[in-house]
Amino acid sequence: MEVLITISLLLTIFFVFKAKKYSNRLPPGSMGLPVIGQTPDFLKALKADKVEVWFHERISKYGPIWKVGLFGNPTIVLHGPSANKFIYSCGENMLTNTQPPSTSRILGKKSILELSCHDHKQIRAALVSFLKLDVLKQYVVKLDEEIQHHLQMKWHGRTEVKVQPMIKNLTFNIICSLLIGIERGSKREKLLPLFQDMNGGKLAIPINLPFTQFNRGITARKKLVPMFMDLIREKREALEDQKHQSNRSKDLMTSLISIRDDDSSTMMTDEDIIDNIVAVMVGGYDTTSVLVSFLIRLLATNKSIYSNIVQEQQEISEGKSLEEALTWEDLTKMKYTWRVASEMLRMYPPVPMNFRRAVQDIEYEGYIIPKGWQCLSHRWKHALPDSSTSKYTTSHKKHLAKLYLTIWNLSGRAIDRKIASFIEKLVGATIPHQRQHSNHIRRARMHSYNT
Numbered sequence: 001m002e003v004l005i006t007i008s009l010l011l012t013i014f015f016v017f018k019a020k021k022y023s024n025r026l027p028p029g030s031m032g033l034p035v036i037g038q039t040p041d042f043l044k045a046l047k048a049d050k051v052e053v054w055f056h057e058r059i060s061k062y063g064p065i066w067k068v069g070l071f072g073n074p075t076i077v078l079h080g081p082s083a084n085k086f087i088y089s090c091g092e093n094m095l096t097n098t099q100p101p102s103t104s105r106i107l108g109k110k111s112i113l114e115l116s117c118h119d120h121k122q123i124r125a126a127l128v129s130f131l132k133l134d135v136l137k138q139y140v141v142k143l144d145e146e147i148q149h150h151l152q153m154k155w156h157g158r159t160e161v162k163v164q165p166m167i168k169n170l171t172f173n174i175i176c177s178l179l180i181g182i183e184r185g186s187k188r189e190k191l192l193p194l195f196q197d198m199n200g201g202k203l204a205i206p207i208n209l210p211f212t213q214f215n216r217g218i219t220a221r222k223k224l225v226p227m228f229m230d231l232i233r234e235k236r237e238a239l240e241d242q243k244h245q246s247n248r249s250k251d252l253m254t255s256l257i258s259i260r261d262d263d264s265s266t267m268m269t270d271e272d273i274i275d276n277i278v279a280v281m282v283g284g285y286d287t288t289s290v291l292v293s294f295l296i297r298l299l300a301t302n303k304s305i306y307s308n309i310v311q312e313q314q315e316i317s318e319g320k321s322l323e324e325a326l327t328w329e330d331l332t333k334m335k336y337t338w339r340v341a342s343e344m345l346r347m348y349p350p351v352p353m354n355f356r357r358a359v360q361d362i363e364y365e366g367y368i369i370p371k372g373w374q375c376l377s378h379r380w381k382h383a384l385p386d387s388s389t390s391k392y393t394t395s396h397k398k399h400l401a402k403l404y405l406t407i408w409n410l411s412g413r414a415i416d417r418k419i420a421s422f423i424e425k426l427v428g429a430t431i432p433h434q435r436q437h438s439n440h441i442r443r444a445r446m447h448s449y450n451t
């Protein structure tokens, strides 16, 4: 702990020194306290869903480019479409995808979120092998099973449901099933608090003292690593036993373990596997649950959208018996539902910002972004088309999908079409598809959005 504080202080001194060198070329703005910077204020705004206001206060004070201390690193915030274009297209020799140091301490240094160039390509190839269409199709059954169980346990027969905590619970259970292949029971129960602490610590005030959120995240990671080590060992043994039945649907962890020998260039160490599972768990958790929660709130507040979605879902469920599981083909029919979800993504982007790190001194609009500083693009909602006239139309959906893909592509994180489609299907699948459940949604009232 002392070591971390010392390192942080040294870094701060280093950056202060560095800032001096460029003091007349740095953009305006206030760094805040050493190490802490303006992180508490920023997190407060984020929690209160006032992050837009937080940015705009500073934009009106300093203009579209300003500096601030965030998550233990000096940061330059860039605002506007041309800034976004620059951030997403300048290339890895200028900006890398690196997360803030406190985030990578919790999510791991070998995760795809930290890598660039060749290493990034390798890990991505490994992750994508889990998302082949024929494999994806098998997940739908697992998804359906988790969702049915969840609705039975937590929604059925209630007149009021707090949607967001429930959706988070469901998402966690789906993650356990699909990504790490642990069934309902004591293992999931043990993992839940660890996962929650890590998720809560990933963007926290980066002070590692007892009882800080950051400290809880680090402690949770320390407990999670041996647990995942054991899991990996168990799965290796199981794989050895069932070599002949290789067509079983695999969870992500098993699929990463099985990449070996035949393609040693993408072989992953235990550390690689753990860090990337954690990254994908965390990456899929808030994003999916935020989207689904907003979607359900919309169903509760907008009658016409509600009845359109119910109609689409009913048409699909009418062709099936109650016990029959949802299939991939069913998901491809949820076209309207997905368009509404796309609009929710535009209105409430679950990832409001992306961090980058300068790998060299960069000159931008007459300012210097010094090497080692973070770069933050202010959420790019404004870069998306205003869909007020074309909401929920096919062309808008296409436009949105293309924009997402382009941004991902440009960012050097080219998301494979399969990943994009997987996200689509995963999200699509979490919409209840049976009549009995639709009624619960109507009655459900949304409570908290700002946890």
Ligand code: HEM
Binding pocket: 097, 112, 113, 124, 127, 279, 280, 283, 284, 285, 287, 288, 291, 345, 349, 350, 351, 354, 355, 411, 412, 413, 414, 415, 423, 426, 427
């Ligand atoms: C509504 C749901 C989701 C949204 C809005 C979303 C958004 C994003 C965004 C904006 C990025 C790029 C971040 C950056 O460039 O800094 C990203 C990356 C990523 N996401 Fe998601 N995500 C969602 C769901 C998921 C799910 C369910 C998974 C996994 C099961 C996932 C796995 C990943 C991975 C692995 C990356 C890194 C890709 C790479 O570096 O090549 N995401 N996501």
Ligand SMILES: *[C@@H]1O[C@H](CO)[C@@H](O)[C@H](O)[C@H]1NC(C)=O
Binding pocket: 154, 165, 169, 173, 188, 189, 192
């Ligand atoms: C969420 O799920 C876990 C395990 O799946 C369960 O133990 C817990 O009680 C659930 N929480 C709520 C609020 O339902």
Ligand SMILES: *[C@@H]1O[C@H](CO)[C@@H](O)[C@H](O)[C@H]1NC(C)=O
Binding pocket: 247, 248
């Ligand atoms: C797995 O393999 C067995 C025997 O080869 C076959 O009968 C079964 O249909 C296969 N299952 C899937 C899901 O492909």
Ligand SMILES: *[C@@H]1O[C@H](CO)[C@@H](O)[C@H](O)[C@H]1NC(C)=O
Binding pocket: 301, 302, 303, 304, 305, 391
């Ligand atoms: C519901 O959504 C539709 C489509 O966006 C919109 O035209 C309508 O005004 C909304 N109704 C309410 C009550 O918000």
Ligand SMILES: *[C@@H]1O[C@H](CO)[C@@H](O)[C@H](O)[C@H]1NC(C)=O
Binding pocket: 402, 405, 406, 409, 414
């Ligand atoms: C992403 O990049 C690849 C190769 O650079 C290109 O072929 C593809 O069309 C791009 N996709 C999008 C959606 O821009």
